[in-house]
Amino acid sequence: MEKIVAAFPKGRLFEQTIDIFHRAGILPEPIKPESRKLILETERFKFLLVRAKDVPTYVEYGVADIGVAGDDVLLESRAQVYRPVDLGIGACSIVVAGLPESKDFYNSNPTSLKVATKYPKIAKSFFSDKGVEAQIVELYGSIELAPLLGLADFIVDIVETGRTLKENGLVVIDYIRPSSAKLIVNRASFKTKNKDISYVISKVEKLLKGENKWPVKQP
Numbered sequence: 001m002e003k004i005v006a007a008f009p010k011g012r013l014f015e016q017t018i019d020i021f022h023r024a025g026i027l028p029e030p031i032k033p034e035s036r037k038l039i040l041e042t043e044r045f046k047f048l049l050v051r052a053k054d055v056p057t058y059v060e061y062g063v064a065d066i067g068v069a070g071d072d073v074l075l076e077s078r079a080q081v082y083r084p085v086d087l088g089i090g091a092c093s094i095v096v097a098g099l100p101e102s103k104d105f106y107n108s109n110p111t112s113l114k115v116a117t118k119y120p121k122i123a124k125s126f127f128s129d130k131g132v133e134a135q136i137v138e139l140y141g142s143i144e145l146a147p148l149l150g151l152a153d154f155i156v157d158i159v160e161t162g163r164t165l166k167e168n169g170l171v172v173i174d175y176i177r178p179s180s181a182k183l184i185v186n187r188a189s190f191k192t193k194n195k196d197i198s199y200v201i202s203k204v205e206k207l208l209k210g211e212n213k214w215p216v217k218q219p
Contacts, residue, residue, distance in 0.1 A: 004045050004196050007064035009052035013181055016089040017068045024207040026200060044196070056081060056184065065189035066200060071179035072158050076119050082190055084201050085183035088208060094122060096174040097165050098147050098154040106154065106173050116146030117156035126156070126176050144168040 008017050021027040028042055031049070040047040048064055056079035058064040067081075070090050074083070096115075098106065106113075109132075116137040117123045127134035137152050144164060146152040158179060159165060159172065183204060190197055 002193070003041070004066065004193060004200065005048065005064045006045060006200075007048045007050050007055045007058040007067035009055050009068055009070075010049055011052045013052060013068060013070065013090045014049075017087075017181070020087060020089070020204060020207060024203040026203055053077070059184050059186050062186050062188060065186050065193055065197060067184050068181055069184055070158075070181050071177070072119060072122070074182065074184070075179075076121050078121065079184075080187065082185040082187060083182040084185060085204055085208070087181045087183055087204070090179070090181040092158045092160045092179050093172075094119070094156065094176040094179055095159050095172045096126075096154050096156055096176065097144075097159070097170045098173050099169065100171050102147070102153060103171070103173055113154060114152045115154050115156055116143055116152035118143065119156055122176065123156040144170055 006021075008014070018027065018031050022030050026045065027047065031037070031040060031047075038049050040049075048058065050058060052069065053073050053076075055064075055067040055069040056074055056077040059067040059081050060079040068087065072092075072094055074081075096106070112133040112135065113127065114135045114137060115123050115127070116139050118138065118140050120136045120138055123136055124134055137146065139146060143155045143157050145168075146155055147170060148168065154173060155170075156176065162172065165171065183201065185197055
């Protein structure tokens with residue numbers, strides 16, 4: 001039997017993803033976060049451990065049959081994949097944030113803004129829908145610095161608790177949308193390996209429906 005290949009994200013979703021697939025009976029034993037193994041094989045599955053933002057690419061191009069990715073990553077990649085299950089983990093919000101004193105400027109309906117983000121497509125689309133021309137400054141770390149140093153008027157980023165924003169003197173200015181992790185499936189694989197992939201979906205859904213008795217671990 002041909003194995004199902006699953007791409008799992010390293011980073012903030014790693015432990016919760018492993019927890020779900022282990023308790024659903026798909027992954028025989030948990031993988032430790034510190035493990036340096038990038039490929040783990042069982043009788044029926046091959047698990048790839050990759051960067052979170054790369055998961056949709058592995059799945060879209062058929063290197064992996066299934067994967068786990070947050071809405072933020074999926075929206076930014078615009079990968080053509082199926083999304084049959086909301087795993088309910090990695091819950092956060094995609095927001096516009098800035099200095100408290102910038103709220104009035106934002107609410108004055110400006111025609112143009114300078115926005116720092118690691119989600120250029122999401123930001124561009126959001127502001128375009130509002131009729132605002134957004135000059136995007138792409139950053140991949142310490143995005144909160146941008147408004148503090150005058151690099152940008154606002155940032156677009158994901159927020160879980162809001163603690164990082166608060167510690168850096170920033171506030172949420174506008175909400176774009178919620179985000180949570182999805183089980184994603186390659187379109188061709190869903191047809192050619194439908195029985196095995198449906199098995200995975202069924203096992204995961206069964207676990208999630210009973211989570212009030214055996215809750216998914218939180219970070």
